[in-house]
Every structure is written in C-alpha cells, then in structure tokens.
Amino acid sequence: MTSPLLPALPPRMDIEMVAVASGTHPELIERFVELGLVPARRDAGGRLWFDRGAPELVRRIVRLHADLSLNYAAVALVIDLLDRIDVLENRRWVIQFGKGTPPWT
Template identity: 30%
Template sequence: MSAERRNEDARTFLISVAAELAGMHAQTLRTYDRLGLVSPQRSSGGGRRYSQHDVDLLREVQRLSQDEGVNLAGIKRIIELTNQVEALRSRLGEMADEVERLRTNQRRDVAVVPKSTALVVWQPRAARRRQE
C-alpha cells in the first residue's frame, strides 16, 4: 500500500459524513456493510468509521449499480475480483523485486528466461562429472 493511500485511510469519517461524501443515505451504507460490499473500520464503541478508500468504493458501487445496471451480488463479485487482482499485482511486484535482488547479488546462479515454459536443471560441474 502506498504512503499516500495509508495517509488517506488514516482519516476516517462518521457514517453521516461518509454518506454525504458518497451521495447516499446512511442506511444504504449500513446495508452495504451488512452485505459485505464495504467493510468500514469500527471505533471502540462499535461505530462505523469510513476511510477515503471506503468512500471511493461506495461511489464505485453506486456507479456500477445506477449507470451500469449491475446488481449487488455482481458488484460484490467485482469487488472481490478487483481485490484479488490488486493482491496478485502486489505479489508480482514483490517477486520481481526478489528476482532483481538475486540477479544483483548472485548474477552467476540465477538465470531468468522471460515468457518460457522450459525447465532447466542446473548442476555444478563437480556433480555432473560424478554422474557421467
């Protein structure tokens, strides 16, 4: 998560403010929370606290529903798939960083073949001589 996103998510809004920012009624936000479309943080007293990310997600739910005609079950699935894609992109970035680190630190031991399905087994020369 970027530093900018963390700063945005650090600010939280009461349900009435989040509803106004999203252009919805507070009861709609409660319904979306119950359905699992948006999961706001909770205060120690149990009150909902919406981040800027939550408000943006509420706007997207409204857009998909009103402009695109997607039902709530479909919207929930879209949100789930979007979250999976974000997680996979993050993991891919981590793996690319790890590959780059390995390339830099152990240039001889790592060979990356982009877009290949080939499997290459590397053995040290001493091990190959023993097998022959």
C-alpha cells in the first residue's frame, strides 16, 4: 500500500530523475559518476541508471563540498568514513542491546 502523500520510488532511477530528486543539474551528476563518487550502471544504449539512494548521496556530496569547502577527493573520504561510523554504531547497538537493528535505521 502506498501513501497518496509519498510517491513510490522506482527500483532504479535515470539521471533526470536523480537530478530532480536531488535538486542538481544532470551534468553535475555525470561528473560525480566520472569521479567515482556516485555509483551508476550503463545500459546497452549508454544510459546511466542509479539506485534509489542516489539522490540522497548527491545531496550529501553537494553539502560537503559547499559547506565544508572540501574537494571531491576529500568528499569521497568523508563519505567513506561516515559509512564506516554507521556500521560501527550499528554493531555497537547490537552488542549493547542485543537487538537486530537500531531505532535510527
């Protein structure tokens, strides 16, 4: 059942959908793909396809670059470190409370 207020996201998104959802220009997203910041797959026609989490990742990259004045190599490092922190916090939660998933995920 889907809510009339929340649109259902497709299992994969093209570059235009990611651009609209993240509020960025498609050329910037292409650059992020070229730099290896945003994972994407190309189909036989050369069209880029993204996972559902791509708009959030693009927004995070833009925020880190603009707000902290980080270059894109540093942005990649920060995103990797933030992902590792999330994994470690989830493990700590499971060890400490013996539950499968923490309430913030």
